[in-house]
Amino acid sequence: MVDSAKITAAFATHKLTKPTQFQYGTAGFRMDASLLDPVLFAVGLLAVLRSKWHKGKTIGVMVTASHNPENDNGAKAVEPLGEMLVQSWEAYATELANATSSAAELLAVVESIIQKENIDWNQPARIVVARDTRPSGQALVASLTDAVLATGGEIKDFGLFTTPQLHYVVRCINTLGTPDSYGEPTEEAYYEKLATAFKKITTGLPRLSPILIDGANGIGAPAMEKLAKHLGGALAYEVANGDTVSKGKLNFECGADFVKIKQIAPSGITLKDGQRACSLDGDADRIVFYFFENGTFRLLDGDKIATLAAEFIMDLAKQANLLVERQDGSKTPLNIGLVQTAYANGSSTAYVKDTLQVPVVFTPTGVKHLHHAAEAFDVGVYFEANGHGTVLFSPAAVKAFKTSKG
Ligand SMILES: CC(=O)N[C@H]1[C@@H](OP(=O)(O)O)O[C@H](CO)[C@@H](O)[C@@H]1O
Structure with a gap:
């Protein structure tokens, strides 16, 4: 059972004081840092609920406002394998943040999420948090920590981290000791x-x-x-x-x-x-x-980086003549794809499609959209023109790399 008294007591110093409308957007919550104390308490509860939903898997929270000015800050939640919070839960994040004017309201939203998602509150909750160098970061982590501890959850603070480092440790923690182990969860x-x-x-x-x-x-x-x-x-x-x-x-x-x-x-x-x-x-x-x-x-920019990455991998794949094992046991050539947004430079798209003969897929802006679309390929290269991006390798592709000779 939710310990309402404990959460109410912990929340007393984090209550919303200035009426504000909050919205969990593409990159989480982001706004003037002075408004974010109640939001971080709400994010703490969200992360606890998400961790329990995942039966105690570790959820990450990154406290950052990325490229925004120093006075801003923000928070984004990270799923157990290092992806962005699933879209269906973004609405819960918004709901919790907008219920921070009273403990009763906040607890009612917590209860409604438990009901809707059929969450077993007896599951453990494990959270890791990190922040960028903004002066407001430490106090916001403290607010998040108060929320997690009030629910009886565990929290580990990694201190100052880049966003990719936070994603990395989350994935490492959740895969530790499994065949998919990604590495040691340390800086x-x-x-x-x-x-x-x-x-x-x-x-x-x-x-x-x-x-x-x-x-x-x-x-x-x-x-x-x-x-x-x-x-x-x-x-x-x-x-x-x-x-x-x-x-x-x-x-x-x-x-x-x-x-x-x-x-x-x-x-x-x-x-x-x-x-x-x-x-x-x-x-x-x-x-x-x-x-x-x-x-x-x-x-x-990201378009050029993506083009170079796609070309480099395409060359290697051709030289190695790689075949990837499919679910039905058949083996077919490695399929490489590029994911871009509407902001991509058209000539980069044309070059990749026509010259490299690599298919190009478009998604809305936001890393989560590109990431998701890139997962459909053996090797999915995704970049936004502004420089966010990476290359994803499917488990079947990794197996093919590991088992092919040369
Ligand atoms: C993690 C994420 O989704 N970040 C978003 C966000 O960038 P930040 O660097 O996180 O501010 O806003 C960008 C502009 O809208 C968008 O291109 C990008 O995908």
């Missing part, structure tokens, strides 16, 4: 996994001149310095805009969004012709590359 193991893969794919290739990395004065800058220790010199780089302490600097005239929108180099970076640079955003889940060519600014 060090994350760097080691990335560094090992990087060293493997760059072995034997010529060393390039240092790349300048614009850390957007956010968490990406210290994370890069930590990753470098594991890379052991495999990447020559220099971090710019790595000031996570001075007030007002986060994402200010720097970062991936600034560079993409303004089509100029960020402040804090002076580039010689031909020198390579890239920009992250406040939670380091976007990247865009750029350089000057005879004085002209050239941007390699």
Whole structure:
């Protein structure tokens, strides 16, 4: 049974004081940080309910407002395998946040979700949380923690993390000790996994001149310095805009969004012709590359990155002549697909479709939409033009890579 008295007591210091309408959107809740204390309490309850729904699997919460100004903050919930919260639960998040003017109202929403989703409250609830470098982050994590502890749930705070790191540890925790184990759920193991893969794919290739990395004065800058220790010199780089302490600097005239929108180099970076640079955003889940060519600014945005990734994988797959085992036991060639949004540059789409002969699928904006569509392929490359994206490999494709010779 829900311990209403305990939740009511914990909620007393987090009640909504200024009437506000909240909405869990594409990237979770996001707004001026001063309004978010009750919302984070609501997110704590949401995460507890979701974890119990998953029979005690660990749910992640990332406290960040990404590329937004420093005064904003936000929260997004992460499913057990590291995906975004399922869409059907976004409405519950909105409902809970909008019920924070009284404990009675909030508890009524909790009860209604328990009923609708047939949740067994006796299941354990396990939550992990992390935040970017915003000054408001710690207090918001405290609000979330109060909610989780009031329900008797467990919470582990990973402190300062990039968004990809939070997704990584959630997946690791939930797959630990299973055949799908993704790795150790620690920050060090994350760097080691990335560094090992990087060293493997760059072995034997010529060393390039240092790349300048614009850390957007956010968490990406210290994370890069930590990753470098594991890379052991495999990447020559220099971090710019790595000031996570001075007030007002986060994402200010720097970062991936600034560079993409303004089509100029960020402040804090002076580039010689031909020198390579890239920009992250406040939670380091976007990247865009750029350089000057005879004085002209050239941007390699998500569309270009996706094209290069699709071409690279297509080449390897052709050389290896890979066959993937299907559910009926038959074996057919690896199918690669690209997922884009309507903001994609049309010539990148045409090149991938016509020249690379890779099918292209379109979805609405938002990582969750692209991610979902990419899962339909053996190898699904997805990128938004603004620099969010990755490459997904299906279990059958991974099996084919592991078992083919050469
Ligand atoms: C995780 C997520 O879905 N992020 C969204 C969100 O980006 P952020 O970098 O998280 O602010 O807003 C973008 C613009 O609408 C959209 O392109 C993107 O997909």
